[in-house]
Amino acid sequence: MGRPKEFDPDQALCAALQVFWKRGFDGASMTDLTEAMGITRPSLYATYGNKEDLFRKVLDRYEQSHLCFVAEALDEPTARETIDRLLKGYADVLTNPLHPPGCLGLNSAVCGGAESEPIRQELIARRSLSEETLRKRLERASAEGELGAGEDPADWARYVMSVGLGMAVRAASGATREELYRVAQIALRALPAAQAASRQLEGVEA
Amino acid sequence: MGRPKEFDPDQALCAALQVFWKRGFDGASMTDLTEAMGITRPSLYATYGNKEDLFRKVLDRYEQSHLCFVAEALDEPTARETIDRLLKGYADVLTNPLHPPGCLGLNSAVCGGAESEPIRQELIARRSLSEETLRKRLERASAEGELGAGEDPADWARYVMSVGLGMAVRAASGATREELYRVAQIALRALPAAQAASRQLEGVEA
């Protein structure tokens, strides 16, 4: 009942995603958002709540639409392939010309005024969650004999996340996809030779 | 002639450095700055110019005071020691409890409103300059036989900078120094074995 909406809330959310991605949470003004979304301020507040609420909805959408490759990467058979696909997939997203360069979850996380501290905390929490997921995957790899005896999966998860974040910063500064690929390629070299795992996979060991 | 200043411009600049470091360029308001510096707005504008001018002066001071270890690292005899000292030294700065966590040059670089675009461009330019310096150092290492035949110094410079930037993001999110050390340690493993260089240094080759 009542007057129907004149816009598609999901489509408008995508427009907001682009603005937040490019400007960050603090840098995106309500005027920027409403203009890009093609709606008025009251419509925005009625549909999504305040700026923080809108940003959290954008974040959810971002993870679903642009970070879905992470789940696939974690399903790779080896840690090496997981990390390789993680970094390559991340490089693809960071430099996709269909979106602003860099990572939405990073562009709003590093700096900002005192009033946006809750947002930064939320982004830190989400990133920790990602890292924890990767760590668990690497613990499995460690249990399966991959990743030598003295290696700490937590250290490796931290390392991979750090390389990814560094790539994100570089992407936001204009790095090309090929440059990021080469960074990922070099980063992979830090991995132990992983002969144990490949032997195990090829059935040589038994 | 005239009334003498009631504050030390250099000391006030350090106070401004702290604020910009913590909040980033956009996130630091003139009120934040004047309160931390202990001076009034007219004094600030008369002494340093506008907000952008002040930030550039802060940047110069930052590089002199907190990034001086870079020059020392570049003087190390081998590429491995250079990179090691670079990443360790960076980790030290990023987690020094005397300053806000993270990197000033990064905290203001990633996100922000449209009006602070010139600042972001300047930060990108300064970072490119750093990377170029590192690349030249690695080219020397390559010419000296370190860094295997097929290795591109530019790729390695990009890789090292990416790891450093990732560490900076993590530091801004609360990472500890030990965590960053372990990231740096793993990052170093990507380097080729460098037997040629060590042989050369030890005089074994001749």
Next chain:
DNA sequence: GACGCATTATATCGATCGGTATGAAATTAT
């Protein structure tokens, strides 16, 4: 057609943004 309801459009809220105009206070030169 009249009523109730949800969504629009317009105008505006107080607060804060970066940046200044205006004088009073404090120093040196005369």
Next chain:
DNA sequence: ATAATTTCATACCGATCGATATAATGCGTC
């Protein structure tokens, strides 16, 4: 002492910030 000069304190500038109050508009229901 007086004039010249510079800094400091106060108040304020127009613009923009996120967020709303008010009322006109469009729909389903009765």
